[in-house]
Amino acid sequence: MVPPPLPYPSLRATQRAIATGEISSAEVTRACLGRIEALDPELGAFLTVDAEGALSAALAVDAARAAGAALGPLAGVPLALKDNLSTRGLRTTCGSRMLEAYVPGFDATVVSRLRRAGAVILGKVNMDEFAMGSSTENSAFHPTRNPWDPSRSPGGSSGGSAAAVAARLCFAAIGSDTGGSIRQPAAFCGVVGLKPTYGRISRFGLVAFASSLDQIGPLTSDVRDAALLFSAIAGHDPADATSAQAEVPENLAQLPEDGRLSGVRIGWPREYLPKDGLEPAVATAVRRALDTLEHLGAEVVPVSLPHAEHAIATYYVIATAEASSNLARFDGVRFGHRAAEATTLDALYSRSRAEGFGLEVARRILLGTFALSAGYHDAFYAKANQVRALIRADFDRAFDEVDVLVTPTSPTTAFPLGERTSDPVRMYLADVFTTACNLAGLPGLSLPCGFDDGGLPIGLQMMARPFAEAPLLRVAAAFEDVAGCAGRVPPAGAEVSG
Amino acid sequence: MSATPPVVDAATVRHVAHLARLGVDDTTLAVIGPQLGAIIDMMTGLSAVDTTGIAPAVLAGDETRFRAPDIGVEWAPGAHLENAPDAHGTAFRVPRVV
Numbered sequence: 001m002v003p004p005p006l007p008y009p010s011l012r013a014t015q016r017a018i019a020t021g022e023i024s025s026a027e028v029t030r031a032c033l034g035r036i037e038a039l040d041p042e043l044g045a046f047l048t049v050d051a052e053g054a055l056s057a058a059l060a061v062d063a064a065r066a067a068g069a070a071l072g073p074l075a076g077v078p079l080a081l082k083d084n085l086s087t088r089g090l091r092t093t094c095g096s097r098m099l100e101a102y103v104p105g106f107d108a109t110v111v112s113r114l115r116r117a118g119a120v121i122l123g124k125v126n127m128d129e130f131a132m133g134s135s136t137e138n139s140a141f142h143p144t145r146n147p148w149d150p151s152r153s154p155g156g157s158s159g160g161s162a163a164a165v166a167a168r169l170c171f172a173a174i175g176s177d178t179g180g181s182i183r184q185p186a187a188f189c190g191v192v193g194l195k196p197t198y199g200r201i202s203r204f205g206l207v208a209f210a211s212s213l214d215q216i217g218p219l220t221s222d223v224r225d226a227a228l229l230f231s232a233i234a235g236h237d238p239a240d241a242t243s244a245q246a247e248v249p250e251n252l253a254q255l256p257e258d259g260r261l262s263g264v265r266i267g268w269p270r271e272y273l274p275k276d277g278l279e280p281a282v283a284t285a286v287r288r289a290l291d292t293l294e295h296l297g298a299e300v301v302p303v304s305l306p307h308a309e310h311a312i313a314t315y316y317v318i319a320t321a322e323a324s325s326n327l328a329r330f331d332g333v334r335f336g337h338r339a340a341e342a343t344t345l346d347a348l349y350s351r352s353r354a355e356g357f358g359l360e361v362a363r364r365i366l367l368g369t370f371a372l373s374a375g376y377h378d379a380f381y382a383k384a385n386q387v388r389a390l391i392r393a394d395f396d397r398a399f400d401e402v403d404v405l406v407t408p409t410s411p412t413t414a415f416p417l418g419e420r421t422s423d424p425v426r427m428y429l430a431d432v433f434t435t436a437c438n439l440a441g442l443p444g445l446s447l448p449c450g451f452d453d454g455g456l457p458i459g460l461q462m463m464a465r466p467f468a469e470a471p472l473l474r475v476a477a478a479f480e481d482v483a484g485c486a487g488r489v490p491p492a493g494a495e496v497s498g
Numbered sequence: 499m500s501a502t503p504p505v506v507d508a509a510t511v512r513h514v515a516h517l518a519r520l521g522v523d524d525t526t527l528a529v530i531g532p533q534l535g536a537i538i539d540m541m542t543g544l545s546a547v548d549t550t551g552i553a554p555a556v557l558a559g560d561e562t563r564f565r566a567p568d569i570g571v572e573w574a575p576g577a578h579l580e581n582a583p584d585a586h587g588t589a590f591r592v593p594r595v596v
Contacts, residue, residue: 105577198557204571212557238569242557313541324518331519333590338583345595346519354521362520363530366511367537369518376504383544385554390547392555424533425540441557 003038011171011225018076025058025076045164049123075118080173083124086205095139098356108205125160134430147490152414155185162189180434183446187409187459198441199244202237210322228253259478261296267303267402285450285458315435317384324368409446409459448485501545506535
């Protein structure tokens with residue numbers, strides 16, 4: 001089946017065309033659904049497609065437009081949601097057999113805000129089980145394939161989100177990021193992924209992995225789309241006690257077109273360039289990106305993050321400890337998988353959890369439980385939170401000197417499916433550049449900065465001070481405008497007009 | 499210098515699995531035990547970091563920003579049973595406890 005072309009190259013262009021009546025949301029939505037039907041059997045980005053719900057929402061937008069009603073900022077634009085975001089009446093599996101049949105009775109706050117903004121939700125996309133993974137191979141259902149090379153991983157855990165955007169099955173997707181799970185798949189799939197400051201976006205309705213690290217964010221084909229989507233979903237939510245009161249800047253999506261970065265200070269951490277395991281093509285692309293930023297007028301200087309080498313270990317102690325607590329709720333009693341014929345409560349718990357969880361989730365629950373257990377709590381969990389304070393202080397000092405930090409997003413380009421599944425430590429090292437950003441609660445973004453000799457995308461990570469999404473997006477947009485990497489479509493996502 | 503990593507043998511894994519109420523069969527134990535050992539070895543490297551006088555940072559940012567009143571969400575009657583594996587009236591049925 002030949003995939004229908006998407007009529008417009010970006011979320012913004014599509015939204016404008018729908019708002020002016022140039023095209024109907026129903027036509028755009030049918031095009032996306034047609035592309036999903038043609039391309040997703042190979043890619044495996046979607047777990048649940050809600051064609052009926054999507055078309056119903058699209059027709060409602062078209063009717064509202066025809067009646068002259070005011071339209072929201074995302075009116076009529078089809079997008080996808082990572083399957084750990086609760087959607088009323090629509091299955092939410094978290095990529096797990098534990099929740100294979102779970103249907104929430106409520107929308108996550110992010111989902112409510114998207115609906116209020118007029119977005120059309122095509123369905124739920126694949127992920128590593130309970131967001132634990134860096135390749136989407138831990139999904140209990142099937143792996144997702146990278147549209148740039150279907151023998152390779154799209155990254156994870158928001159691999160379905162990134163692949164769906166890269167292959168133009170939708171105009172944007174919402175993912176979640178605990179240690180890099182938006183940014184790394186964005187890098188592997190050649191799209192933009194934004195992890196906002198911790199607290200910027202309500203976590204109400206996001207199935208929790210690690211509560212002090214999880215953050216929801218957009219994956220889009222370019223930076224300006226990410227800014228628009230971020231603006232629509234960010235802001236305080238009284239239903240999330242960790243939701244920040246900080247104001248979301250108005251007109252954040254109106255990024256300047258002039259692209260000059262005079263007066264902007266860009267830092268690159270010495271500890272990240274060079275680094276063991278960093279592929280030469282990635283290092284070259286990042287150095288070239290730093291040169292580009294300098295040519296745009298920025299001052300580019302080295303900085304130091306002395307405790308960066310401990311970020312992975314710190315992250316895996318804290319994240320697994322919090323996960324072991326969060327996933328205790330899945331016990332076969334109130335929701336989720338229940339083991340058959342358990343005759344004691346203890347057996348109900350242990351067998352339901354053994355049957356419902358995959359190996360990586362089990363591994364992390366055991367690690368986290370160990371780190372919190374008597375005799376080990378101080379040496380692991382308490383210690384890790386002290387190191388976390390040191391990592392945060394490193395960033396505070398760095399941001400006294402510079403406005404934005406630039407690093408590779410991932411040490412490699414997309415690796416082959418199956419390459420790392422039997423070596424968890426090697427898989428964890430895929431997050432070596434991203435986890436520190438979560439530990440410090442900073443906003444971080446990945447955008448394409450080049451391609452390796454095999455044609456695989458390379459991601460550039462930018463980080464800024466807490467709540468500094470506006471300058472972060474401005475620098476990213478300026479780079480994107482001259483880098484020539486945005487909007488490229490992989491072989492598996494051909495035929496985009498505009 | 500790092501502390502000596504703890505021994506992660508089968509008994510340790512079974513004990514931790516019991517704490518987590520997570521069934522682990524012998525086949526899984528054979529795979530997961532050595533992997534846990536390797537990961538815990540990696541984590542033990544944190545012991546070499548000098549954290550004298552450093553207060554733990556449990557949250558990502560300024561903790562006072564997050565001390566907002568806890569606002570509950572209203573649920574329709576019976577909503578809590580919608581995904582129940584085995585509901586009985588307004589309760590969840592489970593194996594006999596006592």
